[in-house]
Structures are given as structure tokens and as C-alpha cells.
Amino acid sequence: MNVLVTGGCGFIGSNLVKYLRKNRPDWKIVNLDKLTYAGNLENLSEFEGDPKHVFVRGDIGNQELVEHLMAQHSIDAVMHLAAESHVDRSILGPEVFVATNVLGTQRLLEASRSRGIKRFLMVSTDEVYGSLGPTGAFTEQSPLQPSSPYSASKTSSDLVALAYHHTFGMDVVVTRCSNNYGRYQFPEKLIPLMVVNALHDKPLPVYGDGANVRDWLHVEDHCAALTLALEKGKAGEVYNIGGGAERKNIEIVKAILSLVGKPETLIKYVKDRPGHDRRYAIDPTKIKRELGWSPSQTFEQGLAETVKWYVENRSWWERVTSGAYRQYFETQYRAR
Ligand code: NAD
Numbered sequence: 001m002n003v004l005v006t007g008g009c010g011f012i013g014s015n016l017v018k019y020l021r022k023n024r025p026d027w028k029i030v031n032l033d034k035l036t037y038a039g040n041l042e043n044l045s046e047f048e049g050d051p052k053h054v055f056v057r058g059d060i061g062n063q064e065l066v067e068h069l070m071a072q073h074s075i076d077a078v079m080h081l082a083a084e085s086h087v088d089r090s091i092l093g094p095e096v097f098v099a100t101n102v103l104g105t106q107r108l109l110e111a112s113r114s115r116g117i118k119r120f121l122m123v124s125t126d127e128v129y130g131s132l133g134p135t136g137a138f139t140e141q142s143p144l145q146p147s148s149p150y151s152a153s154k155t156s157s158d159l160v161a162l163a164y165h166h167t168f169g170m171d172v173v174v175t176r177c178s179n180n181y182g183r184y185q186f187p188e189k190l191i192p193l194m195v196v197n198a199l200h201d202k203p204l205p206v207y208g209d210g211a212n213v214r215d216w217l218h219v220e221d222h223c224a225a226l227t228l229a230l231e232k233g234k235a236g237e238v239y240n241i242g243g244g245a246e247r248k249n250i251e252i253v254k255a256i257l258s259l260v261g262k263p264e265t266l267i268k269y270v271k272d273r274p275g276h277d278r279r280y281a282i283d284p285t286k287i288k289r290e291l292g293w294s295p296s297q298t299f300e301q302g303l304a305e306t307v308k309w310y311v312e313n314r315s316w317w318e319r320v321t322s323g324a325y326r327q328y329f330e331t332q333y334r335a336r
């Protein structure tokens with residue numbers, strides 16, 4: 001199978017490329033990534049010279065380029081992860097979120113339609129459902145009530161992908177996953193940011209009262225679910241993915257401080273995120289029952305291993321925070 005992975009140099013994308021090379025070694029992966037601030041080709045340096053991983057720097061919105069790549073590599077399926085992904089950035093500047101997540105996705109769908117791609121996996125998010133009260137969990141039937149420009153743009157792209165199924169008969173599967181954590185996450189997101197700040201003895205900024213709840217899933221469990229959804233999901237269906245690990249933000253921040261041996265006096269409550277969703281929780285019954293997926297890691301074990309990875313891979317996040325990671329593409333690829 002030849003698969004076009006978009007956003008393969010981001011957090012989930014680079015974990016997915018590693019997962020696929022290990023667990024689907026026969027597949028050829030064409031990794032299309034624009035290398036925005038969130039794309040780090042260095043994450044995949046182990047695949048230099050690997051004929052089964054072809055990196056192409058480019059925009060998902062460049063339909064001509066995408067169609068050319070699909071023809072050149074005889075692409076069978078698309079795993080679409082490329083996106084602007086950070087809620088706080090979408091509040092500061094929504095435009096690029098609409099450009100990439102909505103228009104970019106539509107162009108990618110159009111290229112896939114014109115090339116007769118056999119399956120299109122749309123990687124969406126639980127944020128399309130908006131916020132929950134203290135009880136209950138999102139099912140695939142929950143109303144779509146996105147709150148932020150990020151989640152509104154993801155909801156739009158999720159629905160455009162489903163419209164390509166209903167209208168044009170394209171084979172589209174949509175997944176909606178909860179918060180991921182693990183190695184290679186850009187240190188603007190809660191867990192890596194808190195680890196990095198704690199290691200620098202800098203304040204840990206907790207939004208509002210710290211009681212917002214997220215449902216956490218290890219990124220490798222997400223990659224396993226995406227692979228199953230690609231292989232076994234039914235066309236036109238949506239699958240929720242979640243780890244059943246609801247935690248308040250403040251509980252996570254305290255756990256991180258304890259794991260790195262730093263005092264809770266570093267916690268600093270700051271102004272809340274505008275429109276901050278209170279609680280997310282996923283009901284993953286459908287993907288468990290229909291595709292046989294289940295998460296393999298507990299949150300406590302996964303968090304401890306993840307924190308250890310950031311402690312032991314200081315050079316990775318120092319190169320990210322200093323901007324040095326951008327030089328890798330210049331030296332390894334641009335010169336060719
Ligand atoms: P990320 O920000 O770490 O990575 C995004 C990647 O997309 C980067 O490599 C970036 O360079 C690339 N990209 C951005 N714009 C592009 C464009 N126009 N053309 C080509 N490439 C482009 O994001 P992530 O956290 O790895 O999330 C990946 C996907 O999973 C996103 O679609 C996100 O909405 C979804 N998702 C994320 C989570 C999570 O917790 N991180 C949970 C559910 C769903």
C-alpha cells in the first residue's frame with residue numbers, strides 16, 4: 001500500500017510515520033508537510049535514505065502538487081493530519097486556521113477525488129463537540145458545537161470530508177480523538193510546556209482555576225487507532241477515539257512537578273483562555289466494538305514515561321525552543 005500522510009513532521013504525524021514503518025513495514029509513506037513552526041523533520045532523521053519514507057515539503061492546498069505526488073507514487077490512501085492545531089494561536093490569529101484546515105482540506109479532498117484515491121482518513125478532533133457539563137461523554141451522535149476558531153475550522157473540514165462521501169461517493173472515514181500526549185509534542189501544549197518550564201524553574205501558567213478536564217490518550221494508541229480506522233473503518237462513518245483518562249489540568253501539572261522533583265510553588269494561576277471549554281470526555285464504544293481497538297497504556301504509566309523522555313531528550317526541545325530544529329531541513333534537504 002502507498003499512503004500519503006499529511007503533516008507527518010508534526011507531533012502525531014511523526015509518531016505515526018514511526019508507527020507505520022515499524023508495524024506496516026511494506027507500506028510506502030509519502031509525507032507531505034509544509035514545515036510550519038510545528039513541523040520538525042529532525043524527528044524523522046532515522047529514515048534518511050529509507051526508500052519507504054519519502055518527504056516532500058509542500059502545502060496541502062497546492063492541488064497541482066498533491067495530484068502530481070499521487071500520480072508519481074501511485075497513492076492508494078490518504079491519512080490527513082496536517083493542520084494548524086493550537087487553540088491559543090487560533091485565538092490570536094484565526095485566518096491561517098481557516099486557510100489550512102478548511103480550504104487546504106477541501107483542496108486535498110478535491111485532488112484525492114480527481115485521482116480516484118481509494119480511502120481518505122480525515123483526522124479530526126473531539127473539540128468539534130464543544131464543551132461538556134460535569135457528566136456524560138461525547139458519542140458520534142453528539143451535536144457539533146465548536147467553541148474556538150481552531151475547533152470551528154476542524155469541524156468545517158470534518159464536515160467537508162463527510163460531504164465528499166455523501167455527495168461524490170468518496171471513501172472517507174473520520175476519526176475524532178481526545179487530547180494526545182507523548183514524545184515530540186511541541187512545547188506550546190500543556191504537558192511539554194509544563195515539563196520544560198519546570199526544568200527551567202520557570203512559572204507553570206495554569207489557565208483559570210485549573211479545573212478544566214481533558215481526556216488523555218497516548219499518541220501511540222492514537223496511531224494504532226488511525227491505522228485500524230484506515231484499514232477497517234466503514235466508508236462515511238465517524239469513530240471517536242479516547243483513552244478513558246479524564247484528568248483536571250491542575251492534577252496533571254502537580255503530577256509533572258512531582259515527577260521532576262520541583263515544588264508546587266512554581267504553579268501560577270493566570271487569566272483564563274477566552275471561550276475555554278470546561279470538559280471533554282470521549283465514549284469510544286464504537287471503535288472498540290467495531291474495529292477491536294483499545295488503548296494499551298495507562299495515563300499514569302504513559303505520563304511518567306513521557307516526562308522521562310523530555311528530561312532525557314533535553315537537546316530535542318532546546319533545539320525546538322531556540323529555533324535550531326529548522327536548520328535540519330536546510331542542511332539535509334534543501335541542498336539536494
Ligand atoms: P502539529 O501542530 O504538531 O502538526 C501539524 C503538522 O502539519 C506540522 O508538521 C505542520 O508543519 C503541518 N502543516 C501545517 N499546515 C500545513 C499545510 N498547509 N500543508 C502541509 N502541512 C502543514 O499537530 P498535531 O498535534 O500533531 O495534530 C495532528 C492532527 O491531529 C491535526 O489535524 C489535529 O487537529 C489532530 N488532532 C490532534 C490532537 C492532539 O491532541 N494533538 C487530538 C485530536 C486530533
Ligand code: DAU
Nearest residue numbers: 085086087125126127178179188189190205206207212249
Ligand atoms: O482535544 C483534542 C485537542 O487537544 C486537539 O484537537 C488540539 O489540537 C490539541 O492542541 C488539544 O487542545 P487543548 O486546547 O485541549 O490542548 P492544550 O495543550 O493547549 O491545553 C490543554 C488544557 O490545558 C486546556 O484546558 C488549556 C490548559 N492549559 C494549556 C496551556 C498551553 C493551561 O492551563 N496552561 C497552558 O499554558
